[in-house]
Amino acid sequence: xxxxxxxxxxxxxxxxxxxxxxxxxxxxxxxxxxxxxxxxxxxxxxxxxxxxxxxxxxxxxxxxxxxxxxxxxxxxxxxxxxxxxxxxxxxxxxxxxxxxxxxxxxxxxxxxxxxxxxxxxxxxxxxxxxxxxxxxxxxxxxxxxxxxxxxxxxxxxxxxxxxxxxxxxxxxxxxxxxxxxxxxxxxxxxxxxxxxxxxxxxxxxxxxxxxxxxxxxxxxxxxxxxxxxxxxxxxxxxxxxxxxxxxxxxxxxxxxxxxxxxxxxxxxxxxxxxxxxxxxxxxxxxxxxxxxxxxxxxxxxxxxxxxxxxxxxxxxxxxxxxxxxxxxxxxxxxxxxxxxxxxxxxxxxxxxxxxxxxxxxxxxxxxxxxxxxxxxxxxxxxxxxxxxxxxxxxxxxxxxxxxxxxxxxxxxxxxxxxxxxxxxxxxxxxxxxxxxxxxxxxxxxxxxxxxxxxxxxxxxxxxxxxxxxxxxxxxxxxxxxxxxxxxxxxxxxxxxx
Amino acid sequence: xxxxxxxxxxxxxxxxxxxxxxxxxxxxxxxxxxxxxxxxxxxxxxxxxxxxxxxxxxxxxxxxxxxxxxxxxxxxxxxxxxxxxxxxxxxxxxxxxxxxxxxxxxxxxxxxxxxxxxxxxxxxxxxxxxxxxxxxxxxxxxxxxxxxxxxxxxxxxxxxxxxxxxxxxxxxxxxxxxxxxxxxxxxxxxxxxxxxxxxxxxxxxxxxxxxxxxxxxxxxxxxxxxxxxxxxxxxxxxxxxxxxxxxxxxxxxxxxxxxxxxxxxxxxxxxxxxxxxxxxxxxxxxxxxxxxxxxxxxxxxxxxxxxxxxxxxxxxxxxxxxxxxxxxxxxxxxxxxxxxxxxxxxxxxxxxxxxxxxxxxxxxxxxxxxxxxxxxxxxxxxxxxxxxxxxxxxxxxxxxxxxxxxxxxxxxxxxxxxxxxxxxxxxxxxxxxxxxxxxxxxxxxxxxxxxxxxxxxxxxxxxxxxxxxxxxxxxxxxxxxxxxxxxxxxxxxxxxx
Numbered sequence: 001x002x003x004x005x006x007x008x009x010x011x012x013x014x015x016x017x018x019x020x021x022x023x024x025x026x027x028x029x030x031x032x033x034x035x036x037x038x039x040x041x042x043x044x045x046x047x048x049x050x051x052x053x054x055x056x057x058x059x060x061x062x063x064x065x066x067x068x069x070x071x072x073x074x075x076x077x078x079x080x081x082x083x084x085x086x087x088x089x090x091x092x093x094x095x096x097x098x099x100x101x102x103x104x105x106x107x108x109x110x111x112x113x114x115x116x117x118x119x120x121x122x123x124x125x126x127x128x129x130x131x132x133x134x135x136x137x138x139x140x141x142x143x144x145x146x147x148x149x150x151x152x153x154x155x156x157x158x159x160x161x162x163x164x165x166x167x168x169x170x171x172x173x174x175x176x177x178x179x180x181x182x183x184x185x186x187x188x189x190x191x192x193x194x195x196x197x198x199x200x201x202x203x204x205x206x207x208x209x210x211x212x213x214x215x216x217x218x219x220x221x222x223x224x225x226x227x228x229x230x231x232x233x234x235x236x237x238x239x240x241x242x243x244x245x246x247x248x249x250x251x252x253x254x255x256x257x258x259x260x261x262x263x264x265x266x267x268x269x270x271x272x273x274x275x276x277x278x279x280x281x282x283x284x285x286x287x288x289x290x291x292x293x294x295x296x297x298x299x300x301x302x303x304x305x306x307x308x309x310x311x312x313x314x315x316x317x318x319x320x321x322x323x324x325x326x327x328x329x330x331x332x333x334x335x336x337x338x339x340x341x342x343x344x345x346x347x348x349x350x351x352x353x354x355x356x357x358x359x360x361x362x363x364x365x366x367x368x369x370x371x372x373x374x375x376x377x378x379x380x381x382x383x384x385x386x387x388x389x390x391x392x393x394x395x396x397x398x399x400x401x402x403x404x405x406x407x408x409x410x411x412x413x414x415x416x417x418x419x420x421x422x423x424x425x426x427x428x429x430x431x432x433x434x435x436x437x438x439x440x441x442x443x444x445x446x447x448x449x450x451x452x453x454x455x456x457x458x459x460x461x462x463x464x465x466x467x468x469x470x471x472x473x474x475x476x477x478x479x480x481x482x483x484x485x486x487x488x489x490x491x492x493x494x495x496x497x
Numbered sequence: 498x499x500x501x502x503x504x505x506x507x508x509x510x511x512x513x514x515x516x517x518x519x520x521x522x523x524x525x526x527x528x529x530x531x532x533x534x535x536x537x538x539x540x541x542x543x544x545x546x547x548x549x550x551x552x553x554x555x556x557x558x559x560x561x562x563x564x565x566x567x568x569x570x571x572x573x574x575x576x577x578x579x580x581x582x583x584x585x586x587x588x589x590x591x592x593x594x595x596x597x598x599x600x601x602x603x604x605x606x607x608x609x610x611x612x613x614x615x616x617x618x619x620x621x622x623x624x625x626x627x628x629x630x631x632x633x634x635x636x637x638x639x640x641x642x643x644x645x646x647x648x649x650x651x652x653x654x655x656x657x658x659x660x661x662x663x664x665x666x667x668x669x670x671x672x673x674x675x676x677x678x679x680x681x682x683x684x685x686x687x688x689x690x691x692x693x694x695x696x697x698x699x700x701x702x703x704x705x706x707x708x709x710x711x712x713x714x715x716x717x718x719x720x721x722x723x724x725x726x727x728x729x730x731x732x733x734x735x736x737x738x739x740x741x742x743x744x745x746x747x748x749x750x751x752x753x754x755x756x757x758x759x760x761x762x763x764x765x766x767x768x769x770x771x772x773x774x775x776x777x778x779x780x781x782x783x784x785x786x787x788x789x790x791x792x793x794x795x796x797x798x799x800x801x802x803x804x805x806x807x808x809x810x811x812x813x814x815x816x817x818x819x820x821x822x823x824x825x826x827x828x829x830x831x832x833x834x835x836x837x838x839x840x841x842x843x844x845x846x847x848x849x850x851x852x853x854x855x856x857x858x859x860x861x862x863x864x865x866x867x868x869x870x871x872x873x874x875x876x877x878x879x880x881x882x883x884x885x886x887x888x889x890x891x892x893x894x895x896x897x898x899x900x901x902x903x904x905x906x907x908x909x910x911x912x913x914x915x916x917x918x919x920x921x922x923x924x925x926x927x928x929x930x931x932x933x934x935x936x937x938x939x940x941x942x943x944x945x946x947x948x949x950x951x952x953x954x955x956x957x958x959x960x961x962x963x964x965x966x967x968x969x970x971x972x973x974x975x976x977x978x979x980x981x982x983x984x985x986x987x988x989x990x991x992x993x994x
Contacts (some may be wrong), residue, residue, distance in 0.1 A: 342928060350921060407881075410874055410877040425849075
């Protein structure tokens, strides 16, 4: 099968058209707040829009069907072209003059990572800040359609398993139409964003902060309009509880939200991934909250805090907030989790490998994969005792095909391998062990805050230029479920049959 | 199938008999060197010997055949009972008065880890030091028979793949006779140890140091008779080259050495695992040596050393030595690898996950597993492009059954999971991130030196009591290929059918 570049360009053009339109929206926000960079943002939007239109028009007589290889290219280059064009509002307004920094910030935006190179967020013009949160929100939309409509067809990392409504894998042809399911899920995504905006406004945030944080939450991104992130509202717990609720929802499979609105609540509580996601969060929050409350080495039994209800509430709130922020890979910060106890540093580092639910906007390995890994691990013990018994992994009442389990095992191993390689590359830049390892786990998992010099109270500005490019590449790898990007780097992908 | 405790006790008794005999040998060494603790060591030996004889005699009318479950119990409890009885020479002589410390030291010995709690090795009586090295050597013998004759029958972690001569898996009955193959490999193990002893003596070591280091090398253990480990002989490079040669051999499948002595050299160079093992060591040595030589951040091009041949030799030697010491999981130290550059710290940390060849005495994941993982990873890309093609992993010209690949994937994932859990537990003892992560990787991989506070120039004495027990448990887990120990912790193992 020969690659048809026309269809590829056509779709990339469509993405630019779409992106340019969103830039015009940011320009509108800039106009409303009279931040002085309105013309620059509009210019960026028009350039992007026209480029997109030009690409679409010049390739309008493309073949109608896309094959798998073209699908891979559109997905990976789609994310890259979005990030490249997304730098324009930063560069033209001068908010982020360096191209490397601007590219890092947009890639971090579209991959919903939320790592930032901005030392002072609060001086950035409002239109540009809005654009920054919008890159998250657009990225989140992309991930939903990817998870529901595209990855299952490409057969990547067991994604066939989660797309409840999506057509099954098997065929070689890919129909890149956005399915009705994706449209319904976008509606929910939009509705949740609106709801969080309203609730945050009512709880006391300014409307601007509210909408930005809502977009950042639902996409599990993590960009904030404040230097202190959500810790800025430490005196208004209700705001933090609202953010937590929506982080939880954003890390849940959107298909389950759809079922909820359809009244099929029993489907949610039967979903094994959701149950494990819920259990993980509950258990990890209890552990974190207890440790924060006692702030003590758990191997010693000294209680150095009096039993004050307010402190207990604070411990539970920060514990839950940070567990949700890391597990859903949002990466908002309510407190510095690396400053509690050495145990909690390793604990939150470990949580970076969890990830939210499949079919959510969260990054990382994803709960369903862990579920299959755990179930298969137990079965493997049983298999070694009874080598002739056939013991398939069962998920939501159905037995999972061995190919899918295989796929998931290979995904996890590749993930760990890339994590190690990532850490090695970061350590080349004279970054210490803890920071390098943390950067690798955080970038690959699309979390945002890392450890050490790049922990929750720091940002990525101190990373050397090459390190920023490497981090951006790792974010892309993680976001596109590894295979989609790596397959483009294999020689046989480009071989003509 | 009901467990037959008689046969289990019988074999554990046999192990004690064997262990007691070796203690008497250490007593003899003590007598020769007149170190003043001869009677104490003989006492330990006689107690162990008599206990073993008593256990064997009282269970002499045992059933002849052992089933799989009994096999698992004998293997795991065998290592534990060896470690328990192995503490006697330490405790009775007072060389290591604390039972926890003595148990840690023996477990580290039998698992050929080589981590030590001794702050001053050189004051320990010679008979006890000889016993210490002997625990490594006995452990190495145990691992050879385990890898060749026992684990393939239990069907653990793809071990079926490596045991070239061993009978295939499938049956439920286990014949725990030591195969002829194992006996031949022991002969090679013994021969290598003798050869290294002679070479080290000729190169200038005392006979006592020579035999101790030879036992420690061939078992890929790492206990030294000097506080500075092999760095003690930094002025005698030939000694370090001899140690390197035998580390390399100890990390190679002993079956290949057997082929070499049979004149079938072509078999060695056709062995895919050996080729990868060789390539890994070559490439990693080049990287390490270059970085040590220039001692510079590789992202900067400053050369701060003049081109002196002696320095180049030293860089290559220390690079090769540390690569071999970590990859073969011996853990000898010629220089502090955590003091070079941040990159090399992460680099050696990464190497802790490699492990030597299967069928060698090395610990860790093992090269053949990485080979299968890498091959399967590439195939997984191909499979996602051509979902209907059947693409099996091929190893040494044969296609590997999907069950074995599955087994290896599950092994690796379990290994990484245990590594994370291990790090979490260590961090509970107020140990910092880098040290906790390093301890976990090093204990599980049976390496010895870790990172940070437990790096190559430190020892494990500073670990809290509970931490020592946890480290000992992790060493046992890693040494027995995870499944053998973990299966005993599952409820269905103990369920009667």
